[in-house]
Amino acid sequence: MKVLILASGSEGNCIYLEEDGSGLIIDAGISRKRILNGLAEHGISKENVEAVFITHEHTDHTRGLRILCKYENYPVYASEGTIEKLTYQVPRGDFRSVFIGTRINGFEISSLPLPHDAVEPVAYVIEGGGSRMLVATDLGYVTEGVLREISRCQAVIFESNHDIEMLNNGPYPEDLKARILSRWGHLSNKQCAAALKQAHRGGLNLVILAHLSLENNSPELALAETAKALPKSIRVVTASRRTPTGPFLI
Ligand SMILES: [Zn+2]
Numbered sequence: 174m175k176v177l178i179l180a181s182g183s184e185g186n187c188i189y190l191e192e193d194g195s196g197l198i199i200d201a202g203i204s205r206k207r208i209l210n211g212l213a214e215h216g217i218s219k220e221n222v223e224a225v226f227i228t229h230e231h232t233d234h235t236r237g238l239r240i241l242c243k244y245e246n247y248p249v250y251a252s253e254g255t256i257e258k259l260t261y262q263v264p265r266g267d268f269r270s271v272f273i274g275t276r277i278n279g280f281e282i283s284s285l286p287l288p289h290d291a292v293e294p295v296a297y298v299i300e301g302g303g304s305r306m307l308v309a310t311d312l313g314y315v316t317e318g319v320l321r322e323i324s325r326c327q328a329v330i331f332e333s334n335h336d337i338e339m340l341n342n343g344p345y346p347e348d349l350k351a352r353i354l355s356r357w358g359h360l361s362n363k364q365c366a367a368a369l370k371q372a373h374r375g376g377l378n379l380v381i382l383a384h385l386s387l388e389n390n391s392p393e394l395a396l397a398e399t400a401k402a403l404p405k406s407i408r409v410v411t412a413s414r415r416t417p418t419g420p421f422l423i
């Protein structure tokens with residue numbers, strides 16, 4: 174399976190996965206133009222895309238969806254709650270509910286619930302080409318379900334949003350700090366590293382740290398925290414906020 178991250182963070186999220194020429198997009202938080210240009214730069218045509226999966230309705234995950242659905246006939250998979258939230262904003266969306274083991278060409282996709290301040294946010298587990306990958310960002314704490322999936326995957330795209338000290342000493346208003354730190358907010362570097370340390374098994378070989386905060390984190394801090402928690406055999410990288418990261422073969 175090939176993985177390309179087009180953007181990651183509070184300004185926009187979009188991930189592309191490909192197996193055997195078939196592609197999936199996870200989240201459309203950047204414009205259609207940026208999505209299609211980003212794919213084209215890597216030799217990927219929009220015809221390769223079979224479907225779009227949305228994790229939750231926040232704009233950093235859905236900003237480009239309305240225009241994308243206006244011009245492309247991609248089916249859009251999401252939880253029922255997310256679909257309900259998006260129906261009016263995306264009138265041309267061909268929405269479909271995700272169920273356990275949704276099959277699209279060479280992929281099998283499942284969702285699992287995440288604790289975050291959206292209607293029905295989910296993580297996705299994608300199997301393809303004999304590999305299994307977890308995509309989990311925008312979660313306030315690590316659930317048993319997420320730990321279980323980390324232990325079963327070869328690759329994870331996992332949130333490492335903030336350094337707690339930087340957030341506490343930073344410029345955000347107190348109510349926003351409280352929201353980020355709450356059980357319905359975002360994962361800190363420490364929470365991310367602790368979960369990976371606890372749950373990783375022999376099969377895990379790639380960790381992509383994602384949804385890093387611009388104001389309250391740095392790629393160096395995030396990388397240092399998780400790298401020291403894991404064996405050297407596991408590759409750890411950070412996803413850039415605005416430029417493509419990858420592709421990785423998993
Ligand atoms: Zn987000």
Ligand SMILES: [Zn+2]
Pocket residue numbers: 229231289291311
């Ligand atoms: Zn969110």
